Amino acid sequence: MTFLELVNRRRSTRKYTSRPVPKEAMTRCLEAARLAPSACNSQPWHFIVVDDEALKNKLADAAFSGMYSMNSFAKSAPAFVVVTRDRSKYFATIAGYFRGIRYSFIDIGIACEHFILQAEEDGIGTCWLGWFNERAVRKLLGIPGNKKADIMICMGYPEETQKIDKIRKSMDEISRFNK
Amino acid sequence: MTFLELVNRRRSTRKYTSRPVPKEAMTRCLEAARLAPSACNSQPWHFIVVDDEALKNKLADAAFSGMYSMNSFAKSAPAFVVVTRDRSKYFATIAGYFRGIRYSFIDIGIACEHFILQAEEDGIGTCWLGWFNERAVRKLLGIPGNKKADIMICMGYPEETQKIDKIRKSMDEISRFNK
Secondary structure, three states, X not given: OOHHHHHHHOOEOOOEOOOOOOHHHHHHHHHHHHOOOOHHXXXXXXXXXXXXXXXHHHHHHHHOOHHHHHHHHHHHOOEEEEEEEOOOOHHHXXXXXXXXXXXXXXXXXXXXXXXXXXXXXXXXXXXXEOOOOHHHHHHHHOOOOOOEEEEEEEEEOEOOOOOOOOOOOOHHHHEEEOO | OOHHHHHHHOOEOOOEOXXXXXXXXXXXXXXXXXXXXXXXXXXXXXXXXXXXXXXXXXXXXXXXXXXHHHHHHHHHOOEEEEEEEOOOOHHHHHHHHHHOOOHHHHHHHHHHHHHHHHHHHOOOEEEEEOOOOHHHHHHHHOOXXXXXXXXXXXXXXXXXXXXXXXXXXXXHHHEEEOO
16 A cells, blocks of 8 residues: 555544454554654653553543543544643754744654554554543543643544545645745 | 565654755655645645755755754755745634644644655655755745745765664653543
């Protein structure tokens, strides 16, 4: 499969079977994320995998209740990854303030997408989740105060193959050459 | 090549040959970026490709002079992409303020990494550049005031194969299971 085929095939998965994610596949996803590039090689990420069924259910209840219930579809996923963000290295932080850029967010984007594309290659569906009760998740997992839990990824084998077309801007809308 | 092999092989390229980047390869990179997922499908990105030699040289001089000269190695690259960031869609912006997350940075990270991995598959080297004279770049390319130019990517065929080992935190440092 070419990279473009992989990217093209990947869809957000919102219905999962109960089949567990094999440890080897999870390790491959983490390895792909671990190898991601980052500003000044800061590697400002940490991945908390939750695939123990009892803890997973508690986590899903904590994360997707009340005003966060629009993501409650994720409760059917057999595994979650909570991605926390650390500070960047000193130079990246200073340079970022100077330029008005938060490099650590860009870095989290890169590393999580590595994780997600590796899952896709193994036939495992994923969905990015940015809207969840962070306070409840931090409390349940004992995440220290100096780390932000920005992103959750839910994952598992898709209940059905997604056939929805990707809706994207045209090439002309997103690019131009030499002007 | 598996996805993990692709990720593992990719290095920042800091020395380029003068061989131009073929249009078909550039288009594949843009297509991989175009298909990237984003918060609320905002697609808050625009890619300005600069591969005209005269303009490319002007751009490199504008971007990497004075206090930005630590990235002057990039001047040898035959092509640049300036990546601008738009606002996210309304819900993503509001949700981001509420959660203290700038989703548009994460989205830029994903799309640029798609671009970069597609280049790697085609044997084209790249380097992320976050430290450049944005004001001079905006002026030269006529980038409107409502778009931030966060990232530049320089690209071309590598002068030599990079053999430097990736320096990364260990798996234990970046991940844990169910706790």
